[in-house]
Amino acid sequence: MDMVRQVRFIWKPIVFLACLLPAFHAVGDVYGITGDLGPNPIENLQDRFGNWGLRFILITLTITPFRLRTGWSWLARFRRMLGLFAFFYVLLHFLTWLFLDQGLLLSAITEDIVERPFITIGFAALLILTALAVTSTVKMRQRLGRRWQKLHNWVYVAALLGVWHYWWQVKLDASEPIVYASVLAVLLIYRAWHRYAKPRGKRA
Numbered sequence: 001m002d003m004v005r006q007v008r009f010i011w012k013p014i015v016f017l018a019c020l021l022p023a024f025h026a027v028g029d030v031y032g033i034t035g036d037l038g039p040n041p042i043e044n045l046q047d048r049f050g051n052w053g054l055r056f057i058l059i060t061l062t063i064t065p066f067r068l069r070t071g072w073s074w075l076a077r078f079r080r081m082l083g084l085f086a087f088f089y090v091l092l093h094f095l096t097w098l099f100l101d102q103g104l105l106l107s108a109i110t111e112d113i114v115e116r117p118f119i120t121i122g123f124a125a126l127l128i129l130t131a132l133a134v135t136s137t138v139k140m141r142q143r144l145g146r147r148w149q150k151l152h153n154w155v156y157v158a159a160l161l162g163v164w165h166y167w168w169q170v171k172l173d174a175s176e177p178i179v180y181a182s183v184l185a186v187l188l189i190y191r192a193w194h195r196y197a198k199p200r201g202k203r204a
């Protein structure tokens with residue numbers, strides 16, 4: 001079996017199932033099978049989905065640098081799926097907030113979005129990720145042409161906003177957002193170096 005088929009029929013389904021594990025784990029914890037949600041179940045769910053959303057954004061962003069360093073071009077075939085999983089977990093994070101935290105109460109929702117800046121920032125990041133998810137299909141890529149890449153570079157803005165959103169609402173221990181911010185900084189520096197500093201002929 002050639003590499004393209006191996007990726008498509010073996011590795012993609014395996015990675016797909018692996019990406020669903022945090023969601024299965026959450027469902028298991030809701031039903032008390034794999035554990036429990038602790039004393040603040042809504043906060044627990046919201047936090048874990050937010051964290052997985054951010055992790056998947058960063059994992060998606062590591063694909064291209066890793067592909068360029070190793071020359072493993074097949075890695076690009078996982079980028080769209082991983083990006084959509086980032087959107088999936090951020091959406092679950094948002095829906096947990098919307099339905100369980102705010103009880104779908106319009107006044108509370110608008111007040112939270114307008115008056116709590118870290119939520120405004122998170123909301124902006126969600127809007128960007130939504131635009132990227134909607135335009136992630138092959139058809140949209142063809143239709144948008146060169147504008148597609150420009151639009152999808154906004155994933156870096158979404159990542160920055162996501163890290164900022166987390167950092168802003170941390171009260172005591174900022175070690176986790178610092179880890180996310182450091183990973184993002186390395187990815188951004190690599191991207192800038194690859195774009196501007198590397199001699200043109202050596203770019204992949």
Ligand code: HEM
Nearest residue numbers: 043047050051053054090094097119122123125126162166
């Ligand atoms: C790209 C978009 C987003 C990302 C990556 C993200 C990620 C995160 C992360 C990592 C946390 C901290 C979890 C922890 O304490 O361990 C968090 C907290 C929170 N997020 Fe988001 N978020 C995003 C968008 C949103 C949106 C759209 C909303 C609501 C409109 C929202 C509402 C909240 C709230 C209320 C908390 C605090 C939860 C608590 O009290 O512990 N987030 N988010």
